[in-house]
Amino acid sequence: MKKYILVYLVLLILSITSETFSRDKLNIASGVVPHHLLAQEIIDDFFKYIFSREKPETIILLSPDHWHSAALHQENSFITVALEPGKEEFNHLKVDSNLLRKLAEKNKIVLNNPAVVSEFGITNLLPFMEKYFPETKILPLLIPAKISKEQVKQLVNSIDEVAPVRTILIASVDFSHYLPWQAANFHDLKSIRVLLNFEEENFKNIEVDCWQALYAARLFAKLRQKEAPFIIAHKNSADFLKLDLEETTSYFSVIFEQKKVEEIFSNQKVKTILLTGDMMLNRGVEDLIKQNSVYYPFQRISQLLRGVDIVFGNLEGPVVKNPPEFPDNSLKFAFNPEVMKGISWAKFNLFSLANNHTLNWGKEGLEETKDWLRKYGINFVGDPLSGSWRELDAYFPSDNSDNIIFLAFNQIFPFLAKEEEMIETVKAVKSLNSEKLLIISLHWGEEYQLTNSLAQQKLAHQIIEAGADLIIGHHPHVVQNIEKYQGKLIFYSLGNFIFDQCFSLETQQGLAVGVEVHPDKLIFRLFPLQINRGQPVLMKQSQESEFLIKLAERSGSDKKLVDAIKSGIIKMERLN
Template sequence: MGKQLFKLILPIIIFTVILISVNPNLTIAPEVQEPTIIGGVVPHHLVAKDVIKDFYENISKKVKPDVIVLLSPDHFGKCVSIGASFITGNSQFHELSIAIDEINKIKSRFNIIEDNASVYLDHGIANHVPFLNNYFKESLVIPILVSPTVSLSIAKEFADTLNNILPLNSLIIASVDFSHYLPKSIEEVHDKKSLRVFLNFEENEFPKIDVDSWQSLYILRSISIKRGYEKYEIIAHKNAQDYTREYLSSSTSYVSCIFEKGKINTQDFRPITLSFVGDIMLDRGVYKKILLNSYFYPFYNIEQAFRGLDYVVGNLEGPITYKKVNFPRDSLRFCFDKDSTKTLQYGHFNIVSLANNHTDNMGVTGIKETKEILKNGNIEFFGEPWDFTNSNIIEKDGIVLVGFNATFPFKLNEVKAWIKHIKESHKDDFLILFMHFGEEYIDKSTSYDSYLAHTLIDEGADLIIGSHPHVVKDIELYASKKRGLKTLIFYSLGNFVFDQYFSKETQEGLIVFIVKNAKNFEFVIEPVSLYQSQPKLMEENEREKFLMNLANRSDMSLRESIKKGMINLTIDYQAH
């Protein structure tokens, strides 16, 4: 066997010796080794210079790429003004050499313009040049500004093209900052959703996430998966708030992450993000404001807080009809314009509760039209104003949303049986009861409020969130001995959009942001002030005072958490 093998390879050895003797300078090309890292995401704000430096130091020890693709958001709209989807550099880019061959191949397929000035003036590229010079001076670079108008289909096609033309030893870097213009607590909720979509590659969700270039993240992650680099390591996750002791109402979130060879289990990181607000009333004085301004008016100062979340839920305090009826100013009947869905969409609301005492203000026909208009606006709904046993419920991602209006006469035994039946039908799901109940204009729950809430948790509700009283009420941590679980009761979130200008308390509300990761829950509570029917996040001093007052009238065990605006809780909601 050995002699036969030698006879087979002998001609190859002789041929190689002859070649080398004829051309002594000839060398045998070594086999190209697959790099251990395909790329990663890193911020571009120099506030987070330590994060950027650590990122480059980390990857420079592991790879020496032939070509580096640097993807950045087009911050100043240069792509739009030039009329291109992408802008890149040409020839020499400062001390960096451009990968001309690869750029020419891209140009043959896409509307890509070479413009060194536009590329270098954008901090998404410029702030990385010193690091590239320091760590990867020998690599060829393709700096690319990505237009915010690039669609999912174009991003997909662009990723496929890059994957086909880039050499094996390439590095793709997405220069991307995560959540913007919000307090750190809310930005971290947004980041949970953004990271989930990015890391698990939920393709259709990319356009919804709160980052400054979802397209760049999509291109990076698409190529990393195609080449088998699914594993990830998050090197840093910081926020501008981490660099100052002053409270920042407008911050920026920074993530650095690298992708390595190997597979991941997409179920390892599956947080679900939700937010809840109280009463949304779009008639009377609010409607006059809308007519004077636009349908975007009510949520103009707050919509950023809800961008990218999985579920944005509010209590819709009235019917939407095809033909609006204008009631007298002192009437307690409401009727919303058919274009109210534009207002809700602008605020990113994708689910509303109809379980309240105003949904039926235009009768059975009004309820029917409300549901039709909401469906046409791609806004889901749950709950009924009175016939709770036949009300719609929402079941998604292991969460069940149920609405109940307790301001109408009801038989408690029937409600208990109804809640019990829903829970038994969804034993492994988290049941949120959005309940319209409680005395109006007082900021503390009554003994009956507690009795009703406790009873319904005992029967199967895993969390209760209240609306109706027009003011924010206390928060309770309730331990159900019957079910062996501890959970929260938000007795009232107060108004969110309303024209009740007669008191300070009716011009305040509460947003509850929830991150659910299996049985671990983060509740971020952020107060809002309403000015001329426009909610906005409270400034630091006002916020601190509000949370202090809320903490003092809430469950003693929650007081320190409420003052900080964050409650962490494990809820063992699955049936035993």
């Protein structure tokens, strides 16, 4: 009997020791939670999950500096705003003033109590913390929009060095803003993937209200070696309001912990591409740029262009220093290098040069255009002077894991690619890269015609048969029909993106296509655009619905495709 009692006592001591050790170690390192109270059920579930597993000594809250309080100080890009020294309590919660003092020794921290009190990214979360962790100390920090990744890294490293072992770092962040839910969900794919995979180089181009706070939470999880994600929720404001809204906000919540959990994020490998139409920055558009700024053409569409892996367009002309003054009715273009600032700001990172205007300033203009694009870190494809099309002029993203290839060909006088050489090129590229998604951009077709020509269709089918996975067209200046052939999509023309053609309704409409590249499927999101005075903008819902119905009607008799076009989302299996 004594023997069994002794064994029981040993096991009891071990279990208590194990529990104490677990509590001391803290399995949860960090998390991400929204701060809009519309998403309060997500916020509650987030803190409830932590409460069911841990009792942290300190919680550090990182919030965007929504009211730009750091801008009051000279070095606003170096500043994190916190509570005033000596403050022991904040909204009935104890403040970890000792940790604040230690962090202030290693980081440039401005102490500003009114800024914290007015920051809803902090105050909206405090009632939930008081509910679940009334004894836990807090330390609220506001993160300015201009703080760099290096400064965030310094802050997180110092937190890791001086914070108690039982510390959780929480990023109070809302995801995609000011877009309809279809576009918001498209953006969220990259944002969530970058966060979960910790793609350090990509945090700066995700569409959230504070990428720095997300980076901090994910880095802290890595430093504490607790990187297994447990996803609390991913929803949109439209889900809560049960309304189809023009502008929404996305909410994503995740906890990073030590042990593996059942839920696995299935989209960790998904890549996103946004395909746009013809971009012309001369003539009437140039006049508008001079009256406003180099950012003017992109200002009303910039939100859609951000947070995407590849943003692609057809650059309809060369970029050259001191471009000539062509007449207003000229069909020759040349863009001032100042426009590159706007293009870069708009996050374009890939252009087709395979069109009939690229050589409007000759071979020298083409080479100068390439130099300007390289200077701004923008890739290009489709050199019309590359000699034989057998010399593969392809774009392979630098990240080999992208598994995406672009080819571009011009079929408009005077620099036509020979059809047989195009087809041979497609065959050659596909044979060497059978697992990669091969996207073909074609400059072709008849101007202002709303449906493709027989010549376009014949060539498109041959290119699909040669191995292309997707065809996108430019040049007609209007949006043409969509066709499905052998399980692949052909967008005959995306129409204009930025242009000065105001003489018809159709030339002032365009189509942007968001492509989700999954390992086993492709999802296409259709974003109809209205072009007003050289500025593309997402169509309002009523106009969008009418546009998609007309596009579906001229896209053939395939009922499944027609219905998908009307819905704005086309789903396809990947066929290799």
